[in-house]
Amino acid sequence: MNALELVAMAMRAIMGNPLRTLLTMLGVIIGVASVVTLVSIGRGTTAKIEEQYENLGTNLLVVNLMGNGRATQLDYDELMELELLPEFEAISPTVVRGNANVKFEKTTETFNVVGTNDRYISIMKAEIERGRFIVPADSEFRNTVAVLGSEVAQTLFGNANPVGQQINIDGIVFTVVGKLKEKGSNIGGTSVDSSIFVPLKTAQRAYRLGGIRTTYIEAADENMVETAESTITQFLTYKFKSSDGFRVLNQSELLNARKTASNTLTNQLISVACISLLVGGIGIMNIMLVTVSERTREIGIRKSIGAKRRHILTQFLTEAVVLSGLGGLLGLALGIAVSMCWPLFNPQQTTRLSLDIGVYAFLFSLLVGVVFGLYPANKAARLRPIDALRFD
Amino acid sequence: MGMIELTDICKSYGRGPESVQVLKNVSLTVTRGDFVAIVGPSGSGKSTLMNLIGLLDTPTSGTYVLDGVATQHLSDNQLAELRNRKIGFIFQQFNLLPRLTALENVELPLIYAGVGKSERKERAKRLLESLGLGERIRHMPNQLSGGQQQRVAIARALALSPSLLLADEPTGALDSKTGAEVLELMIRLNEQGNTIVLITHDPNIAEHARRIVSIRDGQIVDDRRNAPEPEPVAKRVMHA
Numbered sequence: 001m002n003a004l005e006l007v008a009m010a011m012r013a014i015m016g017n018p019l020r021t022l023l024t025m026l027g028v029i030i031g032v033a034s035v036v037t038l039v040s041i042g043r044g045t046t047a048k049i050e051e052q053y054e055n056l057g058t059n060l061l062v063v064n065l066m067g068n069g070r071a072t073q074l075d076y077d078e079l080m081e082l083e084l085l086p087e088f089e090a091i092s093p094t095v096v097r098g099n100a101n102v103k104f105e106k107t108t109e110t111f112n113v114v115g116t117n118d119r120y121i122s123i124m125k126a127e128i129e130r131g132r133f134i135v136p137a138d139s140e141f142r143n144t145v146a147v148l149g150s151e152v153a154q155t156l157f158g159n160a161n162p163v164g165q166q167i168n169i170d171g172i173v174f175t176v177v178g179k180l181k182e183k184g185s186n187i188g189g190t191s192v193d194s195s196i197f198v199p200l201k202t203a204q205r206a207y208r209l210g211g212i213r214t215t216y217i218e219a220a221d222e223n224m225v226e227t228a229e230s231t232i233t234q235f236l237t238y239k240f241k242s243s244d245g246f247r248v249l250n251q252s253e254l255l256n257a258r259k260t261a262s263n264t265l266t267n268q269l270i271s272v273a274c275i276s277l278l279v280g281g282i283g284i285m286n287i288m289l290v291t292v293s294e295r296t297r298e299i300g301i302r303k304s305i306g307a308k309r310r311h312i313l314t315q316f317l318t319e320a321v322v323l324s325g326l327g328g329l330l331g332l333a334l335g336i337a338v339s340m341c342w343p344l345f346n347p348q349q350t351t352r353l354s355l356d357i358g359v360y361a362f363l364f365s366l367l368v369g370v371v372f373g374l375y376p377a378n379k380a381a382r383l384r385p386i387d388a389l390r391f392d
Numbered sequence: 393m394g395m396i397e398l399t400d401i402c403k404s405y406g407r408g409p410e411s412v413q414v415l416k417n418v419s420l421t422v423t424r425g426d427f428v429a430i431v432g433p434s435g436s437g438k439s440t441l442m443n444l445i446g447l448l449d450t451p452t453s454g455t456y457v458l459d460g461v462a463t464q465h466l467s468d469n470q471l472a473e474l475r476n477r478k479i480g481f482i483f484q485q486f487n488l489l490p491r492l493t494a495l496e497n498v499e500l501p502l503i504y505a506g507v508g509k510s511e512r513k514e515r516a517k518r519l520l521e522s523l524g525l526g527e528r529i530r531h532m533p534n535q536l537s538g539g540q541q542q543r544v545a546i547a548r549a550l551a552l553s554p555s556l557l558l559a560d561e562p563t564g565a566l567d568s569k570t571g572a573e574v575l576e577l578m579i580r581l582n583e584q585g586n587t588i589v590l591i592t593h594d595p596n597i598a599e600h601a602r603r604i605v606s607i608r609d610g611q612i613v614d615d616r617r618n619a620p621e622p623e624p625v626a627k628r629v630m631h632a
Contacts, residue, residue, distance in 0.1 A: 302504075303472065304481050304487075305476065306552075307476075308472040385475075
């Protein structure tokens with residue numbers, strides 16, 4: 001009897017009691033479905049983190065000043081001198097006025113206003129859609145010009161061209177000189193799309209913002225990130241005479257840490273799902289034992305007409321494997337369905353389905369069938385024909 | 393040389409002083425082509441004897457040679473192969489597999505003998521046709537009458553042209569009319585050269601056999617002939 005006939009025979013035996021079959025497979029179905037779903041969510045999360053990482057560039061350092069007062073003030077021109085060093089590509093200090101009231105004609109809305117220099121746009125890998133970004137002269141002459149993030153422009157102007165319009169930001173009138181393309185992802189809670197950019201010195205004077213709080217630094221290249229990090233750390237430690245009061249965040253390290261955390265969580269969840277698969281296997285073993293004792297007479301008949309041990313073993317093992325394999329396929333289908341529907345209910349999360357994990361999950365379910373089917377099948381195969389025939 | 397040669401067969405169940413001896417030094421030779429009835433009341437040991445002849449059980453002592461093969465030291469798998477090739481069982485309760493069609497039931501021994509799919513379907517179909525069940529090959533056992541079920545079981549027993557047909561109360565579950573039909577079929581099979589051993593408690597049925605062996609309390613108490621010993625002829629299969 002070839003494999004196809006064996007499977008067909010097993011299917012017939014299994015379909016003799018569909019409800020029991022479904023209940024038996026449930027453990028494997030849930031196990032496989034959870035593995036597939038969790039892996040696709042995990043991979044989706046990792047992919048999203050990687051996307052952010054790529055969006056920001058691999059060379060980004062973020063310097064946060066935390067202290068107050070003169071001792072930890074940072075002078076703009078002094079900071080920009082560092083740019084002359086080979087390890088630095090660009091430096092963009094910023095000051096932020098959060099939740100400023102921005103008014104155009106009859107629309108008023110609150111946005112973050114970021115005071116910065118011309119380097120900002122290249123460091124953040126943002127692009128101009130209309131007009132221009134801040135230029136060095138703007139800061140020099142403390143021009144009251146503003147560049148709008150795409151969301152800000154959309155809110156205040158709709159699809160109309162904002163360039164040349166005047167907006168009022170907390171009582172000061174700015175002329176819009178440019179609009180950025182939509183960027184999408186954000187870093188550290190500040191979204192480029194929902195911010196307004198003005199010259200650093202204009203913002204400092206107009207809103208009395210004082211010292212620079214956050215500085216974005218792009219290293220010359222990937223290999224220079226560490227050098228740049230140590231240079232800026234040394235510079236600040238020397239200047240503040242202490243290594244407190246500031247923090248240098250290496251963006252790639254940060255994202256790797258996040259990726260590791262996400263992977264760890266995913267792996268733990270998968271282990272739990274594997275336990276469910278294991279429990280499913282025990283369920284299959286249980287039902288196979290019931291099946292063997294229910295069909296003792298059948299085994300006796302088969303043996304009396306010449307079935308060898310391996311025939312009986314193969315028959316019942318095939319049934320167990322078909323049971324778990326079918327559960328695996330149903331679980332796979334369920335897992336794919338859940339993975340595809342998941343983002344509809346959780347817009348923050350993306351899922352990424354991949355063929356390999358489906359194949360592994362299915363193979364694993366087959367393995368579960370073999371492992372947990374072996375004992376019952378062996379029990380059936382070892383029955384003595386005389387005992388099995390007498391059984392009623 | 394006989395088809396069946398049982399020498400000093402003893403069979404006891406249990407061990408030590410509580411063991412029960414069911415067969416005591418039974419020796420029996422069955423000639424090729426013969427039709428032997430083994431009769432005895434229940435508890436006489438005839439079922440145990442049939443299990444031993446059918447290789448479903450092994451004797452405690454004594455030797456059994458079936459169609460020239462000594463069965464004493466054979467493994468489970470070798471016994472299974474002998475049952476498959478040399479013995480066709482016919483049971484009182486038919487013992488068809490309820491979830492398989494008549495055709496698939498007849499195919500079963502052929503599957504275990506490793507016969508290919510198309511050949512085995514063909515052979516099973518021809519057998520069923522020769523037993524008048526050509527219209528019923530796709531029926532499930534519960535869609536067939538008792539007599540039809542027993543004929544399917546006989547077709548299954550004949551599937552591999554065995555050396556020996558071993559029938560255990562083949563008419564026991566049938567009414568007298570279909571019982572008589574099945575008995576006639578067995579007589580016909582014997583005339584065609586099949587060796588038959590029939591186990592029954594009913595002396596009337598035993599009378600149809602060529603030779604009647606009576607068993608009581610685990611021993612052969614009577615052995616007589618109704619018809620002459622068959623001439624040694626080449627065994628023919630039914631559908632040949």
